[in-house]
Amino acid sequence: MNDGLEILPVRGIGDVTAGDDLAELITGAAPWLADGDVLVVTSKIVSKAEGRLVEVPADGPEREEARQRVLAGETARLVARRGNTTIVQTHHGFVMAAAGIDASNVDKTHLVLLPEDPDASARRLRADLRERGLDVAVVVSDTMGRAWRNGLTDVALGAAGIDALLDHRGQFDPYGNELSLTQMAVIDELSAAAELVKGKCDRVPVAVVRGYGRLTADDGPGAKVLVRDSAEDMFGSGTAEARAEGLRAAAALPELPHTGGRSLMDPPPAGPPAADPAAVTRALRTLGDLLVSNLRLDNGIRLTPARDSPAALIRTGAEAHRLRAALAAEGVHTTALTDDEGVTLYYGASA
């Protein structure tokens, strides 16, 4: 039964207000704190101590308007919206419903914002505790939803004195398989463990994890290393938002200006004629029967009216644009050139 952990609630901290000394409050409530402990502090009391409150009307439409203004201020990027739920990326990089702005555990005329720099908050509290002779790690935690799974869990917004990630990469299991992808987000797991003893209405904003070991001598990289760069994130936008973005991208496929006498045999206007033939075939297949004639060229596709009427010419333009969207969905970008006989879609986007 050695090497276990204890998760201990810190009771009796009471209400926290702007300017409060958290190190004082925590050591007062938990005189049993010891070197090597990991303190997991709910971001709410960090925010309150730091005065990260905004005054808002207690009710009515003015309250909602004020809340929307505050949300806009905390938002770096809208990620997804459905009904009343708005998921944004904050200026810190966290992806959270309503930017983590909270109206619970505060009087009705205030909203609580996230700490401005939760890693800095963790470092300050760690330094303050060290001044009192305590060598501990500090994790600032908050409650978040997740994709794909119901229910919320606590995760880390800030950390000091502990590595956010425990890296098993380069290690081998007992069968000799290299553990290639295993970086555990241990400060998130510590936050989750701490939440189990905190509860939501019990005024237990701090819990202590004892026995974890692995504290760092310096402050370490903080929790910011857990923020995934949105360009690298496969889920950087909501599904509906990304789908709408695809439709907008289709709408934004512009034509080049009218070329007058440009002929089919002229060289393509931009880029090398490169397209995966299988991708082109897939795109054509998704369209089903085209209403116009199409001819696959080495460097593009030529569309011409199936019959001789003004409506058939109009339809040729529409079909050419449908095909461009289908090709773009397959990663094949095109430049469209229209003449009086039809449209040529050259592979390669114009500059």
Add this chain to the structure above:
Amino acid sequence: MNDGLEILPVRGIGDVTAGDDLAELITGAAPWLADGDVLVVTSKIVSKAEGRLVEVPADGPEREEARQRVLAGETARLVARRGNTTIVQTHHGFVMAAAGIDASNVDKTHLVLLPEDPDASARRLRADLRERGLDVAVVVSDTMGRAWRNGLTDVALGAAGIDALLDHRGQFDPYGNELSLTQMAVIDELSAAAELVKGKCDRVPVAVVRGYGRLTADDGPGAKVLVRDSAEDMFGSGTAEARAEGLRAAAALPELPHTGGRSLMDPPPAGPPAADPAAVTRALRTLGDLLVSNLRLDNGIRLTPARDSPAALIRTGAEAHRLRAALAAEGVHTTALTDDEGVTLYYGASA
């Protein structure tokens, strides 16, 4: 210091093979197990005991081909793919990289699949332990990645004898604010806490959480209540996949058959003429300057060539389709009717 939790590793379980009695192995390794404990069991040993292994070649392209076949069998739906990373929804509903198929902690000629029904696995183990006189809860856990955050955490695949969610809804904080959205995924937090003492190479596939309380008399709802219905999920598809889906949707906006003499003044062919004028304005604005003339009607938009040439007719078709994609991105669906003078986009999709 009361009301805390202990997280205790169970060492000495050793290698698990098909047909092993997990209750026997666990009680043998942890004779100190007590009523009220929560056992968090790594799904890997559950899978092994249940014989959820597939034989594959030890290396070479045949291994990768076999792995792809196994992955296809475990996949209900592709969620996102980038490079070598494939995220799928499994038949259980879990969204996981490679369907949770694992090549670590097993010899090189086998892959380990997830348990077929992890809730049933948890119930069986709980019943087996109860036969030995132990009244515990069982959580079957596995390691998963998440959207938006680097690093992995352990979460619950199965559970018995414990509620997956701890519901704070309907409770009030000390300020009288109702906690409206707070359902904590406690079995995920218990899994995360347990992972902190397990490690990845240490042969500690089981940890015990002592002091949690809140065990249920019956098996309870299991972990399946944590699986979010993909139709309700704002992140049901990867961003790139959803964007491509939008492009395909644009390509799939078909024209109605040529109408011959249908005139602008005919009634619209389908659906009520309903469109948010602001949405229509936004769609037109995203297109910038149209190359053709457009006229907003009560029930649609009429597009006609800006000048009299075959190329201008072709362009009218392309511009009409661009506009349809832009309208669809704003949630305005249209039915296109082409005649010899132009195109009318009627609001309301055709049946």
